[in-house]
Amino acid sequence: MKKLEKRIDELKKFKTSNLYQKDFLLTWEKSEDDLKAIMEVADILKGLREKNVSSKIFDSGLAVSIFRDNSTRTRFSYASACNLLGLEVQDMDEQKSQISHGETVRETAQMISFLTDFIGIRDDMFLGEGNKYMREVGASLDEGFKEGVLPVRPGIVNLQCDMDHPTQSMSDLLHLRNHYGSLEALKGKKIVMSWAYSPSYGKPLSVPQGIIGLMSRFGMDIELAYPEGYELIPEIVDIAKKNSKNSGGSFKVSNSMEESMRNADIVYPKSWAPFKVMQQRTQLLQKADKQGLADLEKQCLAQNANHMDWEYNAKMAVSTKNSDALYMHCLPADISGVSCKHGEVSAEVFEKYRLDTYREAGYKPYIIAAMMLTNRFANPTEVLKAIAKRGATRVNF
């Protein structure tokens, strides 16, 4: 506890005024201090729980979740974070609601918020839509709070959109920070965000975009690798390039998985759909054009099949630093011979780093809780100090 108390004390060096009562939608809208503070709060909350100290700061209150796409990890992470702080999750299942009656986003946002402290949203299927939807919800909450309809302005946590997946990328970064000892230690480390083959198509772009958008803030050497045609949203690649420049790192694009791996410290091989395909898909989804979607899928899978050699395996790993680059994945990975015939990663390599990927995932509940805590309280240091001092136990007896 002494060590944790010291860390809480040192938290005040970060300016977090930018987080207070602001939604967490994109990491590139936040300052380095914001990001560092969230990671540190997350790590402290993790430490407190491991020492059986309760971090409950809400006696009651709802935290709404809106999942417009499937989720296991993030759903449980959000539920865990809310429960940790004392909020009860109420899922907004659009199929059991009256949304289909043509209700406006503006209205729904208010209707679910009368006694709500947070809204977590996943909306990652439609390019140009997910992040926009979150901002539309936010604007309505602003109005409701300003006009006295809502007693508090619920904070929004982006649980994955078309642009970014900040709870994932922040967990990934905290994992790296703790793996290498400090954020300083990441400077000059080479991380490869590589496309990888998958027998499925249409995977969101938010993870690779989130990774290059965030890791470029901390002086790392980023290499983004993909087969020609598998571009990300150009504006976000530009953000990553600018970040790299500002942070003293570098940013490079490559069209060969094998070459990109040379001397890599960290590798993140993961499938995604080409940006242009996602654009087409968005239009087809909006028109509910089933035949068009089926045709597009067929065509894309055929295109993917040209790149089955983009599997991360021992042959790829051998050219990384000491043949032992840290493997990362947001999970679930498509593991060749385990979860599919041919996939993103060989069974052998995945197995070597499997527990690392679990540890990586284990930060997410605390990252979400830290986003909530810093959104809600102007002075997180004081809050954590009070929690530690109070010393209430999570499991009694």
Next chain:
Amino acid sequence: MKKLEKRIDELKKFKTSNLYQKDFLLTWEKSEDDLKAIMEVADILKGLREKNVSSKIFDSGLAVSIFRDNSTRTRFSYASACNLLGLEVQDMDEQKSQISHGETVRETAQMISFLTDFIGIRDDMFLGEGNKYMREVGASLDEGFKEGVLPVRPGIVNLQCDMDHPTQSMSDLLHLRNHYGSLEALKGKKIVMSWAYSPSYGKPLSVPQGIIGLMSRFGMDIELAYPEGYELIPEIVDIAKKNSKNSGGSFKVSNSMEESMRNADIVYPKSWAPFKVMQQRTQLLQKADKQGLADLEKQCLAQNANHMDWEYNAKMAVSTKNSDALYMHCLPADISGVSCKHGEVSAEVFEKYRLDTYREAGYKPYIIAAMMLTNRFANPTEVLKAIAKRGATRVNF
């Protein structure tokens, strides 16, 4: 807080013995004192929460919800109310249960109630069924409690049935009370409960019935307007007429939206299906006659289309009191040009009163909580006094 404490103190003037351990199924089964007490408790709970005072009175316990029809507002209101008082919602999803195995209502009621304090039920699709079902559940709970199967008799809250929608109408009334300053101020006010055009059909009768059944208790001048053929359940119209007489108000039926609006203080334009259509629909639903239902829908939509001029808009509003009657709606409204092409209300008029409708909706969580609190505790004044005195905070730090 001083002001709230004074209001708590004054609560004792209402006799609430009629609420204690009684289900809340229909407003017309409750006395005026009952209704006033519930509104006052709701308003006090709202005030306490806005002052960050926790109203948690249950340390644990379940509150079951049974939604036999879609819901957003009421689902979140119920969840909010339960959470406010310290109960955890457990939804009874009939599709994931064994109900389809031919289980009796009598049995299910017991099986979900061993550690349950409340059951909230929405069952509004079948005329003659919803309210009956709630009473069947209630009778089983009575037996279970009497015979020592259940440690407490869970209270039932009607979250909308075929006859009434009491959590809605009570929220509406509390909104009016607070808008005009007092219940006294409502005497002599003219409220128009009007049918309005909608491109959908089969909307329940419970809202208009609930409104005329409740507002008629407080000396208002009710005008019920609908195109010929769009009658409500006759027995409930009779109740409203009798109420109006007893309370010194008046009750009138009109077949012209335009004429009904003259000099109105408050307007509630909302679509519903004709009583006789709902009877036919109930029979078809019970027989699962898909073709019959499709035919009925087609025929009804054609009938509705004859009354597209029943849209509440600037032209209608101009003849209301000061051209500014308070617009009400249970939401979501069918807004012309926003959520549908032609609907219940013009975009312009809706926008003018939009925030008012949100405020109206915002009372529902507290109305439900007040129904629970007065059901469970013989002396709500003492409970609220203790809550205020204890002064536990909802959000700590």
Next chain:
Amino acid sequence: MKKLEKRIDELKKFKTSNLYQKDFLLTWEKSEDDLKAIMEVADILKGLREKNVSSKIFDSGLAVSIFRDNSTRTRFSYASACNLLGLEVQDMDEQKSQISHGETVRETAQMISFLTDFIGIRDDMFLGEGNKYMREVGASLDEGFKEGVLPVRPGIVNLQCDMDHPTQSMSDLLHLRNHYGSLEALKGKKIVMSWAYSPSYGKPLSVPQGIIGLMSRFGMDIELAYPEGYELIPEIVDIAKKNSKNSGGSFKVSNSMEESMRNADIVYPKSWAPFKVMQQRTQLLQKADKQGLADLEKQCLAQNANHMDWEYNAKMAVSTKNSDALYMHCLPADISGVSCKHGEVSAEVFEKYRLDTYREAGYKPYIIAAMMLTNRFANPTEVLKAIAKRGATRVNF
């Protein structure tokens, strides 16, 4: 309370070290002391709640539920148990998750467990699969805890598998213990676990297997009755035989419901599918062979129809002890003329024992809570003593 405190004090006579941090998967893996301790803890928790004493021992934490088959009773029992102890249920709905993406059980188990204290699992559809799945989850949790991925090793509660239904059979046994006054009083009592006719097919074997596997531990005379061809899993019948021998009871198989009933103290007439049919069905389900499943169902229903005389009714009951054997059922029962045309039990006989079956069901939440409490705490006596001493109330005011 004095009486409860005395019972808590006497709890220490049971050795429960075998329960501590062990999953509860099969009753026949547990010692008599284990089983007695769980029943006693369950009964004490029930007593405490009836005296408005809160048994909350977790301030926060999740309890995951995984239902791979429908459930009402067990779902609510699990939710009640978790809420009683202070944990929040988070349901793992495999349809809303990414399980279908080929995620491994090993991985899912970790992903839902970062802040989780218990996982309750129902998996009863596939012979040879359900219990195996639970052990696979358990092995992954062991690894995760050992490797520092998980801060605690979540305990697993078997909420029904292909082999056993321990939360059901333990509730049934506690019901018998309290009905007859003691476990001692069950020695020499004759219990008939009989197949009964049902118009549905494919009901799991876990209840009859659970009953004979557990009741045989306490010196009862077991008679297992079924029409030829309706065998249970042979290995489990062998376990029951061995148990009977060791406990000084007896075990007999009969192919006549009528004869089996002679002089019975307790009867448990319930439909199940023949072991061999369940084997075929498992294979067909795994191949998703719809036609094969439909054919098998047809053939089985025809076979069932040969045994419509296996209905427990007044004619059957008359040959039981004093014509008044205690009727038991896990519910819902197929009641002739009530929930189906011809079923497992006549309406008249069911009605006579209906409230008894509700009482029987009412133990399940407490049995589950007791399984959790003894899994999590090395010394349940001390925990219950502290709860009683603390005397926190569940409902305040």
